[in-house]
Amino acid sequence: MTSHVVIVGGGATGLSSAFWLRREGVAVTVIEKGIVGWEASGRNGGGATHPYSPLFREEQRLWPMMDDLLGYPTEHRPQRVRIAINQSQLDIMRATENLAAKQGFKVEELDNKAMRELIPWVGDDVAGGAIYHYGGQANPQRTLQAYAWAVQDLGGTIMQHTVVTGFETTGGKITGVQTDQGLVGCDAVVLAAGPHTAQLAAMLGISVPVMAARAEMIVTEPVPLISVGGSDGNGLYGRQTLRGNLAYGGGPHEWIDLPDHRTPRAVNSPVMRSVARRLFELFPKLGHIRVIRSWAGVIENTPDGRPILERLDSPENLVVASMSSVGFGLSPATGRAIMQLVTQGHCDFANLDYLKLNRFEGLGPNWAEEVGWRPWSPEEEGAA
Numbered sequence: 001m002t003s004h005v006v007i008v009g010g011g012a013t014g015l016s017s018a019f020w021l022r023r024e025g026v027a028v029t030v031i032e033k034g035i036v037g038w039e040a041s042g043r044n045g046g047g048a049t050h051p052y053s054p055l056f057r058e059e060q061r062l063w064p065m066m067d068d069l070l071g072y073p074t075e076h077r078p079q080r081v082r083i084a085i086n087q088s089q090l091d092i093m094r095a096t097e098n099l100a101a102k103q104g105f106k107v108e109e110l111d112n113k114a115m116r117e118l119i120p121w122v123g124d125d126v127a128g129g130a131i132y133h134y135g136g137q138a139n140p141q142r143t144l145q146a147y148a149w150a151v152q153d154l155g156g157t158i159m160q161h162t163v164v165t166g167f168e169t170t171g172g173k174i175t176g177v178q179t180d181q182g183l184v185g186c187d188a189v190v191l192a193a194g195p196h197t198a199q200l201a202a203m204l205g206i207s208v209p210v211m212a213a214r215a216e217m218i219v220t221e222p223v224p225l226i227s228v229g230g231s232d233g234n235g236l237y238g239r240q241t242l243r244g245n246l247a248y249g250g251g252p253h254e255w256i257d258l259p260d261h262r263t264p265r266a267v268n269s270p271v272m273r274s275v276a277r278r279l280f281e282l283f284p285k286l287g288h289i290r291v292i293r294s295w296a297g298v299i300e301n302t303p304d305g306r307p308i309l310e311r312l313d314s315p316e317n318l319v320v321a322s323m324s325s326v327g328f329g330l331s332p333a334t335g336r337a338i339m340q341l342v343t344q345g346h347c348d349f350a351n352l353d354y355l356k357l358n359r360f361e362g363l364g365p366n367w368a369e370e371v372g373w374r375p376w377s378p379e380e381e382g383a384a
Contacts (some may be wrong), residue, residue: 005342006031006177006186008164008200009193011041012140012328013321015147016335017190017342019070022154024343029157029184031164031177037144039194040215040297041328045237045249046143047230048329049080049135051100053307054350058333060105060134066332071153072146075139075242080132081110081118083233085281090127097130106133118228121283129233137230137239140328147331159184164193166203173317174204188317188342195258195300197322204315208308209360210300210322211368213253216271218279218294220246223286234282236275245292248279255368256298257375299325302360303367309334309355311341320357 005021007014010032018028030036048063050056066074082097084090097107108131115122115129122129148158159181168176168183177184193200195212202208222244230239238248254271272294280287301324302308308322319341323330337347368374 003027003187004029004185005188005190006184007190007192008177009191009196010034010036010148010158010160011039011192011194012037012144012147012331013041013323013334013338014190014192015144015151016331017192017321017338018151018156018158018335019147019154020335020339021342022151022156024339026339026343028151029159029186030151031159031162031179031184033161033163033196035160036148036158037141038297040299040325041194041331042141042144043217043295043297044140044215044328045217045230045247046137046140046239046328047080047135047232047237048076048137049132050326050329051096051103051105053326053330054352054355055330055333055337056100057103058336058349059330062332062336063136063138066138066143066146070146070150072142072149074143074146076136077138077229078134078136079228079230080135080137081115081129081228081231082132083115083119083122083129083231083282084127085123085234086127089233093128093130097132100132100134107131108133119226119231119283121223121285123282123284131228135230139241143328143331164200169204169315172314174315188319189315190319190321190338190342192321192338194322194327195298197300197320199258201320204318206312206320206357207360208320208322208357209303209363209367210324211255211373212258213255213299213301213373214271214296215249215253215299215325216275216294216296217247217249218272218275218291220279220286220289221292223289234278236278236282246279246283246286248275250275250278253299253301255373255375258298301325301373303363303371304359307334307355308357309337309341309352310357311345312357
């Protein structure tokens, strides 16, 4: 193909899409307002386990292959442990396990003794646990760099520090992307700009309901390495790095107003304190270790928590991809799906119908306020 595809957004979804398109010989330009992977795509728990997604099977098939496909390390490691410290968490955990089991993936229940043999820091009275013989985790920073290098190795173009200011359209198609560096002509556009997707889609008269939030992570000093690097529980997601550090995050999110907060504020918020407290509850035998750093990235959430992934009818050459906080883990599969949406108009390995944008038709303009998703005020932050 000689078509030129412009991808707006240099996160995991955008870079993976560029990688898969270049493998098919499609000319690609990635436009990123900052540095690739600078927001949540490079600042997350690194999990690759999403059984509720229609892309789950492809996610599981591709992750073990990504180092070889990209030609650079992602630090992917298979398997994952899930821990429930109370009955409510155990019920949610079982529901997730059932989704995976119905798709043919193995889950092994663990008693407290077996769980402590895998993760010696777990408390003695947890409600339950399991090891997932699928999924796993990767290093977000290494993975995003691997995507970017692979795209460039294949002849793709990445424009960093470039802000999209508008679009040119002709005959129901986007023909150019306007930026502060000039006009970039195109035959198709992939809009994968995370929390900025709604603002950019609005330039084309398209309503994409997402709310921006700050996802915050903490990193501890190193502890002895365990055999299974990733574990979830108590509302947290995260992994152990190859150096032994624990990197963990989790909601509730701090909702932010992007026009006023285009980059995350300095970390040290109630969100970070909540993450640290819940990590101690999950691993009480590590209560003595120190948090040595933290970071934040901006994510987006849709009203129902599911991604938006669709090639639209108008403009007919636009693919919208808003991953609602799960972009990193699903990125190998999402990028390949987007490649197919661009090149053939449909995805042949997953049914994406329930990810279409039209499911939000009739949604009121104040939906975020109605569900309580609103930015914190300075007064609230000071009181907390």
